[in-house]
Amino acid sequence: MNNSKDGFQWTPEHGLQHGLPTLGTIDPLKKHSATSQVYDVIVVGAGYAGLIATRDLTTTGHKVLLLEARDRIGGRTWSSNLDGYPFELGGTWIHWNQPHVYKEISRYGLQDDLENSHDLTRGINSFLVKTGGQFHKMSRAEEGQIMDKVLRKFVNVDGTFCRTTIPMPGSPSLGSSPAVQELDKLSLRDRLNQIESELSSIEKAVLEGFLAITCGAQDLTDASFVEMLRWWALNNYDMALFMEQCLTYKLRSGQSNFARHFFDEALATGRLEYRFNAVVKSINQDQADGTVTITTEDDNNNTSYHAHRVICTIPLNVLNDIEFIPALPPLKLQAANQGHVNVVNKIHVEAANSDLRSLSGTIAAPYDKLTYIFGDGTTPAGNTHLVSFGSAFTGVHLRADEDIEDTKRALQAFIGEGEGERKMDVKRIVSHDWARDRFAKGAWEWLRPGMTRKEVLEGLRERQGRVFFASADWAMLWRGFIDGGIEDGARVARDVARDLRGL
Amino acid sequence: MNNSKDGFQWTPEHGLQHGLPTLGTIDPLKKHSATSQVYDVIVVGAGYAGLIATRDLTTTGHKVLLLEARDRIGGRTWSSNLDGYPFELGGTWIHWNQPHVYKEISRYGLQDDLENSHDLTRGINSFLVKTGGQFHKMSRAEEGQIMDKVLRKFVNVDGTFCRTTIPMPGSPSLGSSPAVQELDKLSLRDRLNQIESELSSIEKAVLEGFLAITCGAQDLTDASFVEMLRWWALNNYDMALFMEQCLTYKLRSGQSNFARHFFDEALATGRLEYRFNAVVKSINQDQADGTVTITTEDDNNNTSYHAHRVICTIPLNVLNDIEFIPALPPLKLQAANQGHVNVVNKIHVEAANSDLRSLSGTIAAPYDKLTYIFGDGTTPAGNTHLVSFGSAFTGVHLRADEDIEDTKRALQAFIGEGEGERKMDVKRIVSHDWARDRFAKGAWEWLRPGMTRKEVLEGLRERQGRVFFASADWAMLWRGFIDGGIEDGARVARDVARDLRGL
Known part of the structure; x- marks a missing residue:
């Protein structure tokens, strides 16, 4: 298990360290024959969309x-095993x-x-809502009720x-x-404005906090309302199922172990060649022989590869960083220029406090840098693993790797002053800054108002000549999820x- | 689209006709090279388990x-297109x-x-429950409530x-x-006995009727209680979702069109040979050269075929009709001897009465030959298609193809005397008698008490030498469903x- 350059961790012993060990690293980092050869297919990107395409082909x-x-x-989905416990840096459940x-x-x-990563049997088995500096302690049943109530009001556009x-x-x-x-014209903010008079101040705070970390936008006016309606419908119009399907079941061995199964099966065929650290600069279909040429920058060299077909799994937010020849068609170009809006923070903490194992908490208006947390596991060392999400709202966006004390304060804020069972005795912080990741420029997809129309999504899915496009960002069913990447x-x-085959 | 010998229909014009047209027939019925050749794999059975295995290989x-x-x-899943409308003879939703x-x-x-095959906007938009000759008319909301109430009581083994x-x-x-x-030791009858004192007479009747056509057993003492718990859990412990996932969404073009996609994709590879009307008599691994020999009876001849591996997708209830050499291991043999218990009837009716489009009805104790019905479509002729299920309870089991008048009476009984909007003006009856089908001997799988233990199911899934076994009957997730066949x-x-590959 080698280190990836991605992600970072902080521990009291070693301070901040960039790069994390992961089963997702492949040794050696390249394995290919002469670059003059013409492949059947070049797949660009080894996320789940690229991995399943590679395996199936x-x-x-x-x-x-x-x-x-x-x-x-x-x-955008990978895990780092640290002292025998997988921390999920991206997609998880x-x-x-x-x-x-x-x-x-x-x-x-x-x-x-x-x-099931939840354990509702120990310590602070409560939902702590902090608004305006005040804590409101609710039972987990009350958490379910308030979430259900506000969401049902929010999505009830048709009775x-x-x-x-x-x-x-x-x-x-x-x-x-x-x-x-x-x-489709409405933003999450537009919809919130429509119903806010029907909400109590704490209901509004809880709803807004939930929306903030679900869409991950810097401003709710940028985030599509229809995307939330789709999530709701996918979860069978039921808040309890929403939590179960989106935030409850994860893989004991971590997502990178799962991803390796796809890669290893492809490799075992003897028909896979690959190169990591290969940054694609251009995809050129303007070739006399009808092939596609891809030029990459790797180890400070430019290298060109050739194939009959290309599958491009570059996420929406970085699609325009590649030069396409000919240029992308107008619908793709425009959608890529707009991009999706999710730049949420996801911060793991390992704390020497088993009282926190059953905690769920949210910090609503005025927002702190982290706004939602829940117990997500117990590490082999007996510590509690909690996962927290931070709002991307302008003015509160956390940069954990720039100021770890700020991050620790934001974590402690979920439970108030740090005394006794309420002390967040931090043993480890783990994260990946997706907003500043140059190959993602964001977390899971959340489209803008105006982007969920059929023609936009079909435009994103459409092939362009010999180049085909696949991503969770425009999947049909669980768009924005691991499932969507595999689907597409x-x-x-x-x-x-x-x-x-010429069909 | 050719006729299959399977299934039958009755119309006023033509009376009873055996055999139905279906997209599931393949022309020609055989396509293979010399029987001396050794295939990589012989797949026995072209249900979904066999079809996906064939396609994937x-x-x-x-x-x-x-x-x-x-x-x-x-x-056990196929559709017949009659006057432009697909009737689903087996698995549907x-x-x-x-x-x-x-x-x-x-x-x-x-x-x-x-x-969504339901349409709750027209005519008799009610749930009609008939017990002891009396009709109880409920709204569809009341239907949901009573079903939810009785099922929750039935499955609540743990609070x-x-x-x-x-x-x-x-x-x-x-x-x-x-x-x-x-x-696992309990039957559905055992569990009913445990809770019946808590049920009103109509609740008990509705529950027993529901159990009767869900398990399809001749006697509820033969049917596993755990199977119902699993169905309940698969439907997220929610009766409304139970109905939506198991009885609501079907394919406009019919299941046989879907099944053709698997077959046609396999055929297009050029690596598929096949033979229909080939009844496998024996699967013999006792060969000096390490191959498996399968002997079939087809066109009154015995023919032998050879392969390195065999996938046997023969359903549990007919597994013992094949001679295995060596004999099946004890766990498989015993489970096949026990068999599953579902011999439910499924009868389609096309009626010239659009008032029935939104009907849902059940006939509870004392049971009639058909016990559950609901509107499931509108045919191109403008008639209403209803699908009904008949209890297999001893003494009421319907043989539609033996006595069509009896079947028509059983259909009419759902709505009482046949006057005005309540007249079941039958234009067509379509069915397939799965209980007497020699290649199935039953409908979807419902195991007996004692058969849902891990070792029994693992025994059923286990390979025996070079012969591998696949069936919805022992799938892990949606056992007994189309999904389970594809899974396995x-x-x-x-x-x-x-x-x-020698891995």
């Missing part, structure tokens, strides 16, 4: 080159109701690797809690319905295979 | 022979929370082929409505928990591919 007989700008697989990812859990026999408006969240024609097109990578792999 | 470079006893693909089947819906781009007992319904180690092992076929295909 190599196992069905295609010669594939996988190019990855980072030094590891997994993209999955569920058997998420079809594309669970199908792969089945394939790799990892059903019993899935565990049926969104069931009429979005009856089937995975329908590709969803974004063409008149009701959805109308709602598999879709495009199949399209490419058919195209190469 | 052919697309990854293996030479496969598919042998099917029937004249069509699909096994699917949902995006069923991972293995929905992954394939994504693969074949059929997301918008999925539709948490089964959440503690079955926290993760897809866990392969589920059947090894002490709580589940204890409950894919599992075994991967095991076989690894085995052939």
